[in-house]
Amino acid sequence: MNKYKETIYQALRLIFGALVLAALLAYADYRWMEPNRTPPCDPSKLSEGHICLTTVLKQWGYSKIVWIDARNQDAFERGTVKNGQVLSIRNDEKAADLLAKALPVLHQAGIDDKCIVVFCDRSCNAASEIAEMLKGFQLQAPIYILEGGWDEIRKNPSLAS
Template identity: 30%
Template structure:
């Protein structure tokens, strides 16, 4: 038996196994697990945001501008740590929205990227509101919930 035939047989067996697994177990979980007991200071789970405020919060995207423009939360503001960006403009835009006193939720690229926590701390230091949180799971949690453009 030649290598191409062997590869075809292996691919066929793998496909049958994958389809069987999908039918028995179901599709993979895409949600981002979040346990309140694992949260750091000022972190929040997406489920809590939805339960408390039905998602009606001021979303702050802490990712690079191109990522925010590509698939940022609708209505979100950009505030990142890129040294080429105007930090004062970010602060001014957020301050303008904080007049309405909404809860603020900051998200970044990955669940543990840390930038969202840094931005949340900066907003807290402005002293305008105490309801500022970093989203546990970041954009992955929003994507898994279907809240980001292009998510399922």
């Protein structure tokens, strides 16, 4: 009889330990991992001028997108879009030079029936600033801000480098 009691207590300790471990893992996921996840993109909930990655790829395809990477230089050098035409335009000391090099390509995008997609990462607001600046140049190509930015691009292995 004592053997059965001991076995039951041991099983209860294991179950309790597993529950405590599961609770700790759930808390860690909620506390540290959840803020780093991007929610699924819902086109019906987007602000004017924003677009989901799946939507832009479906409508335009890789070859008809001119990507504007608005992240800082360090982030750009660590990796960017590998499919399609990529330009770096950001608000820093080189902004005027980068924009001067990019404008002919962006004007050509409208002629070639392409779209312009501006993205940043979750820690910057540069995508909307750059998109507004580009709209001031009366480009013929539609200009979108990628919802989820670099985080969404990174999830697509055929797109991120």
